[in-house]
Amino acid sequence: METTAEPSIFDWTRLMIGEEMPYAFLFEVVFRSFVMFIIVLLVLRLIGKRGIKQLSVFELALIISLGSAAGDPMFYYEVGLLPALVVFIVIIFLYKGITYLSEKSERIERFVEGVPVQLIENGKIKFENFNKEAIAHDEFFAQLRLKNVDHLGQVHKAFIETSGELSIFYFDKDQVKWGLPILPDRNECLTDIKNVNPLSEKIACAVCGTLADEIAFASNHCGHCGKSKWISAKNHPRIV
Numbered sequence: 001m002e003t004t005a006e007p008s009i010f011d012w013t014r015l016m017i018g019e020e021m022p023y024a025f026l027f028e029v030v031f032r033s034f035v036m037f038i039i040v041l042l043v044l045r046l047i048g049k050r051g052i053k054q055l056s057v058f059e060l061a062l063i064i065s066l067g068s069a070a071g072d073p074m075f076y077y078e079v080g081l082l083p084a085l086v087v088f089i090v091i092i093f094l095y096k097g098i099t100y101l102s103e104k105s106e107r108i109e110r111f112v113e114g115v116p117v118q119l120i121e122n123g124k125i126k127f128e129n130f131n132k133e134a135i136a137h138d139e140f141f142a143q144l145r146l147k148n149v150d151h152l153g154q155v156h157k158a159f160i161e162t163s164g165e166l167s168i169f170y171f172d173k174d175q176v177k178w179g180l181p182i183l184p185d186r187n188e189c190l191t192d193i194k195n196v197n198p199l200s201e202k203i204a205c206a207v208c209g210t211l212a213d214e215i216a217f218a219s220n221h222c223g224h225c226g227k228s229k230w231i232s233a234k235n236h237p238r239i240v
């Protein structure tokens with residue numbers, strides 16, 4: 001009966017250099033890495049990208065393609081440098097081509113780059129847009145806090161740009177509205193406001209930031225999003 005050899009786990013030679021590879025291959029890795037690095041640098045300069053602080057989805061696709069094509073030939077014995085070069089040439093043509101088409105057609109641009117989406121209007125979360133964007137409340141609130149926002153009534157408008165960055169437009173000091181507090185230490189949510197006196201306290205929906213109106217106080221449901229989680233609203237100006 002034929003027996004297959006068990007794979008040897010923690011075989012140090014294989015672990016360090018790889019299967020049946022002489023250590024001298026490391027010298028080739030030095031050469032391969034050198035060449036690929038120079039090529040990546042050239043490609044990025046050719047594409048005309050200045051930096052990568054914030055990437056659109058299109059640029060992210062470009063970087064991932066470049067990265068994976070560049071990495072393999074650096075250290076895979078059986079992968080040559082030329083196929084990677086071909087990949088790079090194709091990527092450059094695609095990038096330039098799609099950029100050109102985006103400039104010609106707004107539809108293509110919207111498809112490739114996406115569009116800015118409004119997340120806040122007059123201190124209220126635009127619930128319908130928010131759910132479409134892959135951004136969590138916690139993350140969104142954290143980004144607002146980084147801009148010294150501690151309740152939503154300080155924010156006139158906020159957009160998520162195609163790069164993923166937030167653009168925020170604030171209310172003037174004297175125009176700040178009552179809004180949902182977003183500090184991490186905000187109080188526990190109320191689940192029932194039927195017994196709260198609407199005249200003595202302003203209450204905001206903890207989910208969308210809409211202020212509770214008479215109907216909401218009576219029904220205990222937010223008029224905008226329908227949820228019943230509430231927090232005492234704030235209306236002090238933003239301190240910068």
Ligand SMILES: [Zn+2]
Binds near residue numbers: 208
């Ligand atoms: Zn709501």
